[in-house]
Amino acid sequence: MVLTAERGLVSPVLTILMALNVCQFNAAEAATLVKECSPNFEAFLRMKEKDISSLADDYSKPSNAQSRIFFGFYRTNERKGFMYWVQDMKRMSKDPESQVLTSDDIQLAMDNTDIRKNLSDNMETSSKAADPGKLGNSIDWYTWSRGFVNYLSTIPGSTGIPLSYVVRELDEPIDLIDNYDYLTTLVSRAPLKGTTYVADCRQVHQLLTGKVLGEHAEEWIRDDKNKQNGRVDYHNLRLHFEGEGNVSRRITQAEAIYKTLHYRQERSLKFSAFLGRMQVMFQIYKQEKEEFQESAKIRFLLDRVQAPNLQAAVTSLQFQHTMGTLTYATAKNSLMSTLARSPDYMQSEGRNIAATTMGMNYKSKTRFPKYGGQKGVMHKVKSKFNFGKKIPTGEHYIDRVTWRGLTKGQRESIQRYREKIGFKGSSKSVISEITTLSNPISLSNKDIHRIAEAVGNGKGSTNTIGSASAGKAFGGKSEAILNKTL
Numbered sequence: 001m002v003l004t005a006e007r008g009l010v011s012p013v014l015t016i017l018m019a020l021n022v023c024q025f026n027a028a029e030a031a032t033l034v035k036e037c038s039p040n041f042e043a044f045l046r047m048k049e050k051d052i053s054s055l056a057d058d059y060s061k062p063s064n065a066q067s068r069i070f071f072g073f074y075r076t077n078e079r080k081g082f083m084y085w086v087q088d089m090k091r092m093s094k095d096p097e098s099q100v101l102t103s104d105d106i107q108l109a110m111d112n113t114d115i116r117k118n119l120s121d122n123m124e125t126s127s128k129a130a131d132p133g134k135l136g137n138s139i140d141w142y143t144w145s146r147g148f149v150n151y152l153s154t155i156p157g158s159t160g161i162p163l164s165y166v167v168r169e170l171d172e173p174i175d176l177i178d179n180y181d182y183l184t185t186l187v188s189r190a191p192l193k194g195t196t197y198v199a200d201c202r203q204v205h206q207l208l209t210g211k212v213l214g215e216h217a218e219e220w221i222r223d224d225k226n227k228q229n230g231r232v233d234y235h236n237l238r239l240h241f242e243g244e245g246n247v248s249r250r251i252t253q254a255e256a257i258y259k260t261l262h263y264r265q266e267r268s269l270k271f272s273a274f275l276g277r278m279q280v281m282f283q284i285y286k287q288e289k290e291e292f293q294e295s296a297k298i299r300f301l302l303d304r305v306q307a308p309n310l311q312a313a314v315t316s317l318q319f320q321h322t323m324g325t326l327t328y329a330t331a332k333n334s335l336m337s338t339l340a341r342s343p344d345y346m347q348s349e350g351r352n353i354a355a356t357t358m359g360m361n362y363k364s365k366t367r368f369p370k371y372g373g374q375k376g377v378m379h380k381v382k383s384k385f386n387f388g389k390k391i392p393t394g395e396h397y398i399d400r401v402t403w404r405g406l407t408k409g410q411r412e413s414i415q416r417y418r419e420k421i422g423f424k425g426s427s428k429s430v431i432s433e434i435t436t437l438s439n440p441i442s443l444s445n446k447d448i449h450r451i452a453e454a455v456g457n458g459k460g461s462t463n464t465i466g467s468a469s470a471g472k473a474f475g476g477k478s479e480a481i482l483n484k485t486l
Contacts, residue, residue, distance in 0.1 A: 014097050016040065022101050023078035029069050041096045044086040052080045081106035084113050091161055092189040093173040112182045116160035119183065126154035135217045141241035142287050148211065153187070155207075157200040165190040166197075166204045167234040192231070204230025212237075254284040263305050271339050275332060278304075295321075297328040305335060313338040 016038055020030035037055060038044060056071035056079075071079070082101075088109055089096045119126075132147030133139075152164040165187040173189040180188075191197065205228045212218040220240045221233040258281060263274040278301065282292050292300070298321050302314050313335055320326040406414070 014099055014101055019082055019101055020079075022103060022106065023082050024075050025069075032067075032069065041086050041089075044083045045090055047083050049080055049083075052076060052083060055079075077110070078103075078106055081110040085109035087159075088112060090191075091159055091186055093191045094189070115182050116156065119154070119162065120156050120160070123155055127151060130154050132211070134215055135212050135237075137216050141237075142283070145238070145241075148208075152204065152207070153183070155203075157203070158196040161186045161190045161200075163200055163204055163207075166192075166200050166231050201229045201231055205233055206230075208233050208237075250284050251288060251290075254281045254288075257281040258300075261304055263310075264307055266307075266339075271336065274304075294328055298326060298331050301328065301331055301335075307339075309342040310335060310338060 016034045017027070017030045020033060021027070025033065053076065056076045059067075059069040059071065062068045085101065085106055086096050089099065130147070130151040130153075132144050132151055135141070135144050135148075149164050149167060152167065153162040155163045157163050157165070162183055168187060171192055173191065176185065176188050208221070208230050209218075209225075212221065217237060217240075220236050224232050224236060257277055261274065261277055261281070263269060263271060282297065285291055298317075302318055302321070305314055317326060317331050317334060321331070
């Protein structure tokens with residue numbers, strides 16, 4: 001704890017002697033070490049682990065017992081931990097002399113060293129996965145900039161601080177309100193000055209140049225290219241993309257969504273797309289400092305859901321919102337769950353699921369195999385045609401792929417033939433009565449012409465056009481029927 005001058009108290013001053021005492025060196029040993037090798041905190045900024053080990057080895061060799069100091073394993077590690085702690089104070093723009101040092105702080109500094117080492121060891125894999133790609137014309141700046149900052153956070157700078165500190169928004173170091181992790185704290189408090197900062201700025205410049213090279217965004221950093229300063233480059237891009245012109249355009253986009261977005265039924269606008277557009281609007285307002293509060297998000301969601309099959313759920317959620325027990329995430333998930341059980345949703349999803357049916361002749365029965373836990377969706381036409389004694393009454397199918405593959409003239413020939421044999425139905429009803437197969441087998445062009453010509457001339461009819469085609473492909477009874485008919 002640091003005492004403030006407002007109470008008339010003097011802030012404690014941490015000395016090297018006090019720090020070495022925390023590392024379990026006695027007064028005489030600490031005085032010798034301060035005098036001969038570490039007179040101030042700056043000395044520890046230039047040290048490395050091997051220097052501490054070498055120092056421990058040197059002090060264990062003198063023949064004079066009074067000059068000999070045995071560090072031992074524990075005190076050697078404590079001194080290394082103290083060195084890490086001093087270097088961390090530098091990384092965080094803090095003065096070691098104004099801090100209170102404990103053995104726990106030393107242990108934490110050693111643990112934090114492992115975190116920096118892990119960042120360095122995994123840099124290649126992590127940075128490759130986080131690479132946001134180029135800042136192209138069609139790329140949203142806000143999305144890309146978040147990705148680029150995340151990309152920099154996977155790359156350690158000259159002193160182990162993630163390079164994302166170079167492009168942070170604030171110039172001065174700040175303490176985060178929440179208790180963030182070690183690396184995040186380094187980014188928020190790292191000094192933006194010194195030789196290591198200059199080196200890191202150059203590296204960020206090189207990485208950023210690679211992301212805009214050959215793109216329109218390159219124009220906005222071209223004038224300061226010779227500065228080799230990634231912070232200046234990123235600042236220039238931010239000024240452009242977050243400038244007044246672009247802000248107005250984005251606000252206009254968000255306002256258009258606000259005015260026109262409604263959910264009425266799954267056929268006109270899928271609920272997932274509705275939620276996606278709403279999230280885009282929320283994100284734009286947040287980025288432009290006009291963020292929707294949680295309560296406002298809930299009200300907008302419930303007000304814009306106007307589907308009849310969700311009104312009961314909306315009423316229930318409005319009551320929960322009035323009672324103050326509802327969150328936006330809960331409201332969204334509840335509506336999605338209710339919608340998934342509604343007939344409208346199932347019917348809409350069913351249109352995207354191809355039904356399955358088995359190839360059959362006129363004697364076979366219609367079967368509805370299960371598909372995804374539900375009965376297959378199948379549109380069929382069942383009509384009893386009097387083909388005379390040779391061709392019995394049966395069920396007649398034309399698969400969707402085959403029907404769509406026919407020319408307009410061929411479709412009209414089939415319709416005329418159906419009307420001739422007594423089947424009444426408009427063109428619309430005929431099309432709606434086409435069977436949908438999960439694995440439809442389209443007729444060859446040759447077979448299509450033969451069938452169309454046959455039915456157009458009134459020579460006969462295929463009992464099952466789709467299945468006859470399948471039969472012809474593999475031989476058997478269906479082929480014989482087709483050949484006999486045509």
